[in-house]
Each structure stands twice: as structure tokens, then as C-alpha cells.
Amino acid sequence: MANEPWLDDDEQKAWRNFLLMRRTLETHLTRHLQREFGLSASDFEILVNLSESETGRMRAYELGAATQWEKSRMSHHLTRMEKRGLIRKEACESRYPEIVLTDEGLAAIKACAPIHAGRVRELFVDVLGKDRMVALGEASAEVVDAVEKHERTSCSPEVRGFC
Amino acid sequence: MANEPWLDDDEQKAWRNFLLMRRTLETHLTRHLQREFGLSASDFEILVNLSESETGRMRAYELGAATQWEKSRMSHHLTRMEKRGLIRKEACESRYPEIVLTDEGLAAIKACAPIHAGRVRELFVDVLGKDRMVALGEASAEVVDAVEKHERTSCSPEVRGFC
DNA sequence: CCGATGGGGTTGACACATCAACCTAACGAG
DNA sequence: CTCGTTAGGTTGATGTGTCAACCCCATCGG
Numbered sequence: 001m002a003n004e005p006w007l008d009d010d011e012q013k014a015w016r017n018f019l020l021m022r023r024t025l026e027t028h029l030t031r032h033l034q035r036e037f038g039l040s041a042s043d044f045e046i047l048v049n050l051s052e053s054e055t056g057r058m059r060a061y062e063l064g065a066a067t068q069w070e071k072s073r074m075s076h077h078l079t080r081m082e083k084r085g086l087i088r089k090e091a092c093e094s095r096y097p098e099i100v101l102t103d104e105g106l107a108a109i110k111a112c113a114p115i116h117a118g119r120v121r122e123l124f125v126d127v128l129g130k131d132r133m134v135a136l137g138e139a140s141a142e143v144v145d146a147v148e149k150h151e152r153t154s155c156s157p158e159v160r161g162f163c
Numbered sequence: 164m165a166n167e168p169w170l171d172d173d174e175q176k177a178w179r180n181f182l183l184m185r186r187t188l189e190t191h192l193t194r195h196l197q198r199e200f201g202l203s204a205s206d207f208e209i210l211v212n213l214s215e216s217e218t219g220r221m222r223a224y225e226l227g228a229a230t231q232w233e234k235s236r237m238s239h240h241l242t243r244m245e246k247r248g249l250i251r252k253e254a255c256e257s258r259y260p261e262i263v264l265t266d267e268g269l270a271a272i273k274a275c276a277p278i279h280a281g282r283v284r285e286l287f288v289d290v291l292g293k294d295r296m297v298a299l300g301e302a303s304a305e306v307v308d309a310v311e312k313h314e315r316t317s318c319s320p321e322v323r324g325f326c
Numbered sequence: 327c328c329g330a331t332g333g334g335g336t337t338g339a340c341a342c343a344t345c346a347a348c349c350t351a352a353c354g355a356g
Numbered sequence: 357c358t359c360g361t362t363a364g365g366t367t368g369a370t371g372t373g374t375c376a377a378c379c380c381c382a383t384c385g386g
Contacts, residue, residue: 001269042372144187146285147286234365
């Protein structure tokens with residue numbers, strides 16, 4: 001019906017393969033995480049960040065910086081995770097609560113992380129091989145830079161309505 | 164706290180760059196689509212598929228095959244899109260309704276697709292350059308194959324509970 | 327001292343995705 | 357014919373993400 005070639009054939013093909021790949025891969029990984037360990041991808045991301053910190057405790061905004069989530073998403077998700085016993089919000093001297101990893105949360109991440117990492121190695125690292133993997137990492141960084149530059153220039157301040 | 168190196172440094176770096184890239188890129192693209200045209204990424208995907216068909220009408224399961232969505236997601240989303248006038252479900256001789264692109268839906272996709280494609284070109288195609296883009300497309304296909312093979316072997320039939 | 331500003335965080339409403347359960351018609355084997 | 361099975365589709369409950377509005381306190385210019 002709409003027969004304009006919005007991208008040319010090579011571009012189409014690469015772009016759509018990329019989209020399909022990331023969806024296939026992420027669907028696969030998160031489904032396993034969910035079924036085997038009852039953790040969503042979001043849960044996993046928070047637990048990874050907390051478990052990699054020295055003390056297992058971080059402020060919400062640190063987690064926000066690490067994950068790039070919006071603060072409201074963070075707030076919602078942390079309250080859900082607290083309800084499930086994976087983390088705890090703990091008051092401390094500085095006005096804002098600290099997010100601390102509970103024993104249960106630590107056990108969960110320790111149980112699932114090696115298995116998850118194994119899948120990433122099998123389906124991503126090993127399939128690409130070292131060279132292509134490194135190249136993809138660098139290319140990814142360039143794309144991120146381009147997006148960030150584009151965001152700063154084309155829609156710098158408060159853009160509402162359209163850009 | 165948890166100090167096992169689940170992936171080695173190079174692997175970590177490449178994998179996390181990749182995750183960051185795909186999130187940054189997709190967040191950027193979908194946010195613009197939403198703000199400028201009131202379309203979600205899901206809306207866009209359906210509209211693209213319909214508009215690329217000869218007649219602008221497809222069965223739900225064809226859309227499912229094209230998008231890889233679960234059927235319930237498809238059903239929910241199509242009813243929402245119908246409510247907004249982007250598509251219409253039309254009874255036909257074969258037991259199942261056809262999904263048809265409305266004039267409004269066609270206008271929406273024609274308006275936003277070139278702009279969206281321009282952003283993809285600017286932030287993905289041009290940043291990578293032809294060679295790396297083609298290579299990424301091929302690598303993506305390999306990853307998809309690996310995941311599909313893995314799905315067939317390691318959790319073949321109806322796997323519930325765990326795998 | 328006061329009011330404006332801004333950062334960190336919460337909340338509510340809504341859009342969306344996923345899962346399980348269900349409905350219906352078309353089969354295919356007995 | 358009939359009874360299971362399967363494919364296409366719908367539904368409802370629940371978990372999740374996003375937006376806009378708000379709260380609180382710290383800070384800073386006047």
C-alpha cells in the first residue's frame with residue numbers, strides 16, 4: 001500500500017535483523033530468568049548493581065544513574081521489590097533512604113547470575129567471536145554518543161508538544 | 164559484594180555497551196514517535212506491516228507471524244488500536260476477521276515513517292557505515308539462529324515451571 | 327528573613343505485556 | 357458419528373513503564 005522505500009534494501013535488512021535479534025535474545029533471556037528464578041529483567045538489573053557495590057547499599061539516584069531509568073520507574077520498581085523481600089529501604093542520617101540488598105536478594109542474584117552469564121556467553125559472546133564482539137561494543141558506544149549528541153542539539157531544553 | 168567475574172572484562176564491556184546502545188536508541192526513537200505522532204512502537208510495528216501488504220488487510224495471525232508477538236498481546240493491542248481508529252476489524256467469509264488499515268492509520272504511518280526512517284539512518288546507518296552495518300546484520304542473523312536452536316534443544320516441548 | 331529554584335523522591339492514572347484460562351470451529355482417528 | 361485435539365482468537369488478572377503532578381527540603385539572591 002505505502003510503497004516508498006523508506007530505507008534502502010541493505011539498510012532495511014540490517015536494521016530489521018538487528019531489531020529481531022535484540023528482541024529474540026532479550027525475550028529468551030528474560031523468559032528464562034522469570035521462569036527459573038522468578039526475576040524480571042528489571043529485578044535483575046537492580047540486583048546486579050547492588051551486588052556489585054562494595055556494601056550492597058546505594059541511594060536510589062545512584063541506581064538511577066547506573067541504570068538510566070526514570071526516577072518514577074525506579075521508585076515504583078523499588079517498592080515492588082521491597083514487597084517481595086529482595087531489597088529494603090533503610091533510613092539513614094542523610095535525608096534519603098538507602099536501598100539495601102537483603103539476604104534473599106543476594107541469594108537470588110548469586111543463584112541466577114552465573115546461569116544467565118552462561119547464556120549470554122553461549123548466545124552472544126561465542127556466536128560473535130572475540131573480534132566481532134569487541135567491534136560491536138565499540139560501534140555501540142558510537143551509536144550511544146550519536147544519540148546523546150542528537151538529544152542535546154535537536155531537542156535541548158524542555159520540549160513538549162513536538163520537537 | 165558478589166565478586167565473581169561472571170563475564171570477563173571484554174565480554175562485560177561489549178555486552179553492556181550493547182545493552183546500553185539498544186536501550187538508548189530505542190528509547191530515543193519511541194519517545195519521538197510518541198511525542199510527535201502519538202504512536203507507540205507497537206502501533207508503529209503493526210502499521211508498518213499492514214501498510215506493506217498489498218491490500219492493507221491481514222489476518223491477526225499473519226501479523227503475529229510477522230511481528231513474533233504472542234497472540235494475546237496482539238489481540239489486546241488490536242482492540243486498543245481499533246478504539247483509536249487506526250485499524251478496523253472486518254468480518255469476512257472465512258471465520259476470522261480481517262484487520263484493515265483505516266484511512267487514519269494509513270495517514271499516520273505515511274506521516275511518521277519517513278521521519279522515523281531518517282532518524283534510523285542518522286543514528287544507526289550513518290554511524291556504523293555500510294560495512295559495519297552489513298556485518299551487524301549478518302551477525303544478528305547468526306545470534307537469532309543460535310537462540311532458536313537453543314530453544315528447540317534445551318527446552319523443547321511444553322516447559323513450565325523450569326526448564 | 328523571604329521567596330524562587332531545583333534536586334531527590336513519591337504517587338496516581340493510564341498504556342502496555344504476559345500468563346493462564348477459556349471459547350469455538352475444524353480436524354482426524356476410532 | 358463422536359470424541360479428543362488443535363489452531364485462531366478473546367478475556368481478565370497482574371506486573372511493569374511512562375507521564376504529569378506533587379511533596380519536601382536545601383540553597384541562594386535579594
